[in-house]
Amino acid sequence: MDGRRRNPYELTDESPVYVISVAAQLSGLHPQTLRQYDRLGLVSPDRTAGRGRRYSARDIELLRQVQQLSQDEGINLAGIKRIIELENQVAALQNRIAELSAAVDGAAAAMRQREAQVHASYRRDLVPYQDVQQASALVVWRPKRGE
Numbered sequence: 663m664d665g666r667r668r669n670p671y672e673l674t675d676e677s678p679v680y681v682i683s684v685a686a687q688l689s690g691l692h693p694q695t696l697r698q699y700d701r702l703g704l705v706s707p708d709r710t711a712g713r714g715r716r717y718s719a720r721d722i723e724l725l726r727q728v729q730q731l732s733q734d735e736g737i738n739l740a741g742i743k744r745i746i747e748l749e750n751q752v753a754a755l756q757n758r759i760a761e762l763s764a765a766v767d768g769a770a771a772a773m774r775q776r777e778a779q780v781h782a783s784y785r786r787d788l789v790p791y792q793d794v795q796q797a798s799a800l801v802v803w804r805p806k807r808g809e
Contacts (some may be wrong), residue, residue, distance in 0.1 A: 666795065675718060675719045675720045675723075676718050676719075676720055677718055677719070678707060678708035678717060678718045678721075679716065679717075679755055680716065680717040680718070680719075680721075680722065681714065681715070681716065681717075682697070682707075682714075682715045682717070684717075685707070685715075685717035685721065685722055685725065688722045689722050689725035689726050689729065690726070690729065691725060691729060695716075696714075696715070696725065699725065699739075699755065700715065701727060702739055703743060704720055704724075704728055704739065704742060704743055705724050705725050705728065707721050713729070725741035728742050728746075731745065748789065759804075
C-alpha cells in the first residue's frame with residue numbers, strides 16, 4: 663500500500679464481491695469449472711465465513727485468461743498453472759525492482775545533498791599571491807663525508 667488508509671467500503675479490482683454463479687456468468691464458464699480451477703489452484707477466490715467463494719474482478723479476468731490459454735492456445739491446466747505462477751513471480755520481481763530503484767534514487771539524492779554540504783563547508787580564505795620569478799640557478803646536493 664502507499665501509506666494512506668483505504669476506505670473499507672471502497673471497491674477495487676481485488677475486492678471479493680462476486681458469488682460463484684455471477685463469476686461463472688461474467689467469465690463465461692460453468693460454476694463446476696470454477697470449482698475445479700479452485701481445487702487445482704489456478705484461481706483461488708476469497709472465502710466467506712461460511713466457506714462460500716467470493717471472486718474479485720481480478721479473479722474474473724484471470725478466469726478469462728485461463729479459458730483463453732486452454733481453448734485458444736491448447737495449453738493444459740498444469741501448463742497454465744505454471745504460466746500464472748511465473749507471471750506472478752515476474753510481477754513481484756518488477757515491484758521489488760521499483761522499490762530498490764526508489765531506494766537507490768533516495769540514497770543518491772542524500773549523497774548529493776551531503777556532498778553539497780561538504781563543499782559548502784570548505785574554507786575560502788584569501789591567500790596572498792606572490793609572483794615568483796623563475797631563476798636559472800642550479801643547485802647540486804652532495805652528501806657530507808661520513809654520512
